[in-house]
Amino acid sequence: MVGGAFVAAVGSGLLVCLTARAALDGEKTPIEIADEYYGTHFGDVKGWVQGQYRDVAPPPGAAPRSKPDESTGKRLGRIYVTYTKLNQMTQRYYAGRTSMVVDLAEPLRVQAALAVLLRNRNHHLDENAEPKGAMFDLAQTDRFDVGTAVDYSQRYDDVAYWRIRGREQQLIDFLGGARSDTGEPYRTENVVRGVAKENPQGRRFHAAATELWGQLQPYTGY
Structure with a gap:
């Protein structure tokens, strides 16, 4: 085995x-x-x-407790991951996020890479459209964190979800900003922001990400 x-x-x-x-x-x-x-x-x-x-160690804050799954006995959780993709033609990056149900007893870094791999193949349902085309390199893992929301509808109960939302927006801003913010000439392949400027939880997402990974870019919402 x-x-x-x-x-x-x-x-x-x-x-x-x-x-x-x-x-x-x-x-x-x-x-x-x-x-x-x-x-x-x-x-x-x-x-x-x-x-x-x-012995792959999880990052700080990535060790949630969860009840064993009744059908398998495994301790399941949800991993949230940010990633980037380079457009070789334009030399602009796309920054995104994804998530996947994982076994908390197994190496998290490996499962984070798998989540990004599956997202890269466009086989994972997510909230944002993924740019397609042969000119894009494979997605590269940025940061990840883990929560207990096996049911995706409960993701807002996971601080890990707040962190990855904040990290995604900071990453977009760091790379040059979404097109909806900057207009032409475009600096990234992100058409819209990861977190809307008027999102009432925007500052919470930003603060959560900054607390764990440090501030990559200042807050750009309202």
Whole structure:
């Protein structure tokens, strides 16, 4: 048997389908792509068996408590991740966020990379439209945090969600600002802000992100 984290990574029916399809097409599989671009070890079965990757430490604040899932006995949570994608044609970045249900007992950094990988393949339902096109590089993980909202509708109960919302907007501003803010000439591939200027929780999101990761850019909302 392979290690639990590897099973979690490849056990998803979606990832298995993507891997099989890529193999049939003679392309790199999602697991191989993840290892190459994110420095992870999804494909190192021997390493997982030997327990080489179980000591990946979570970042500060990323150790929530949750009740075991009744059907599996696993402690599930939700990982929230920010990421960037470079448009090779325009040399402008897109900054975004995504999330995924995870096993809190397994290495979080690996699962964060997997969440970004799946988002990059446009197979994860999220609130924001994802830019498409061959000119975009694969998404690169920025920051991540973990909460307990297995049900996505309960995400606002997770401080981790506040942090990643704030981080996303700071990242957009740091890279040059959304097009809706700057107008032409465009500085990023973000058409709109991650957090609307008039969002009543904007300052809360900003403060939460700053408290954990430091302020990347000053607050730009109202």
